[in-house]
Amino acid sequence: MTILLTGGTGKSATPLATLLLEAKQSVVLANRSGRVPEPFKGVRFDWLDPSTYAVPFDSHRNIDRVYLVAPGITDMFPPMKAFIDVAVQKGVKRFVLMSAGVLEMGGPAMGQVHQYLNTLSVEYCALRPSWFFDNFALQYANRINSHNDIVSGAEDGQVGYVSTEDIAEVAFKALVDDVIEHNNPIIVGPDLLSYDKIAGMLTEVLGRKITHTRLAGDKLKQVFLARGMPEDYAEMMVAMDSLVAGGVEQQLYRRADVVGTRKLRAFFEANLEVWRTSD
Numbered sequence: 001m002t003i004l005l006t007g008g009t010g011k012s013a014t015p016l017a018t019l020l021l022e023a024k025q026s027v028v029l030a031n032r033s034g035r036v037p038e039p040f041k042g043v044r045f046d047w048l049d050p051s052t053y054a055v056p057f058d059s060h061r062n063i064d065r066v067y068l069v070a071p072g073i074t075d076m077f078p079p080m081k082a083f084i085d086v087a088v089q090k091g092v093k094r095f096v097l098m099s100a101g102v103l104e105m106g107g108p109a110m111g112q113v114h115q116y117l118n119t120l121s122v123e124y125c126a127l128r129p130s131w132f133f134d135n136f137a138l139q140y141a142n143r144i145n146s147h148n149d150i151v152s153g154a155e156d157g158q159v160g161y162v163s164t165e166d167i168a169e170v171a172f173k174a175l176v177d178d179v180i181e182h183n184n185p186i187i188v189g190p191d192l193l194s195y196d197k198i199a200g201m202l203t204e205v206l207g208r209k210i211t212h213t214r215l216a217g218d219k220l221k222q223v224f225l226a227r228g229m230p231e232d233y234a235e236m237m238v239a240m241d242s243l244v245a246g247g248v249e250q251q252l253y254r255r256a257d258v259v260g261t262r263k264l265r266a267f268f269e270a271n272l273e274v275w276r277t278s279d
């Protein structure tokens with residue numbers, strides 16, 4: 001058995017790869033360059049280049065389980081369906097899809113991929129996590145450091161922010177267990193947090209005032225565009241924040257199948273250098 005991780009050097013696959021390595025599972029990490037950290041094996045694969053879809057299977061003959069991380073485009077279903085079809089033809093029997101908490105089977109984006117997997121004669125699990133801690137170290141970090149604020153359209157909506165290490169533990173079991181325990185687990189962190197509360201937490205941990213700036217509509221979209229997001233992706237993210245404002249993540253939290261144990265505050269404390277300003 002060999003497990004292929006797409007998005008292999010990304011946020012969720014990185015702790016998952018470590019768990020698989022520790023458990024002595026055969027694992028291969030896919031990304032566009034094929035370059036991965038030691039001691040992992042890497043393979044070149046690009047969602048946007050179908051000529052690479054067979055490369056992982058040609059270079060590693062025993063791949064029979066695949067972790068699917070969508071490319072960062074709004075219409076991810078066509079390339080994902082095409083790759084899944086190649087993978088099934090090459091002998092893959094089980095898929096674990098990184099979907100998202102708010103996405104029901106048959107819904108938009110990864111919801112389509114989830115539905116497609118459900119029509120195939122394969123084993124699958126669609127992970128449905130809430131928002132990742134890592135967002136504060138990546139997309140929110142520049143604003144935190146340049147303006148001492150977190151910009152959102154979430155108003156007072158609360159989110160069950162979750163650690164990718166907690167998600168990786170669920171993904172690991174779904175990939176390795178003889179029988180998949182849950183086909184579409186909703187995964188949240190231990191605490192429901194508003195952005196006001198998170199800004200207050202960062203203020204305490206960093207020792208400087210961080211505020212929550214409330215933006216909506218076009219003004220929020222401009223902030224997302226400035227982060228380099230394509231226009232349609234920025235519009236989708238504005239819509240996601242509106243859903244949070246409407247309480248969707250709070251509802252999800254109440255329906256969670258898995259509640260992680262890692263705390264956002266500990267994540268901030270462990271990664272202080274990310275939010276250090278130059279002065």
Ligand SMILES: NC(=O)c1ccc[n+]([C@@H]2O[C@H](COP(=O)([O-])OP(=O)(O)OC[C@H]3O[C@@H](n4cnc5c(N)ncnc54)[C@H](OP(=O)(O)O)[C@@H]3O)[C@@H](O)[C@H]2O)c1
Nearest residue numbers: 007008009010011012031032045046047070100130131132
């Ligand atoms: N962030 C959140 O709060 C959150 C919450 C719930 C669900 N999600 C979902 O989680 C997914 C992202 O998962 P993640 O954060 O683990 O991934 P990620 O960190 O965004 O993925 C980056 C990885 O994908 C590779 N990659 C990028 N473009 C690629 C392409 N065209 N072809 C092949 N590989 C490519 C990157 O390597 P190279 O750049 O070297 O190719 C890297 O290994 C998204 O679908 C998102 O909607 C996110």
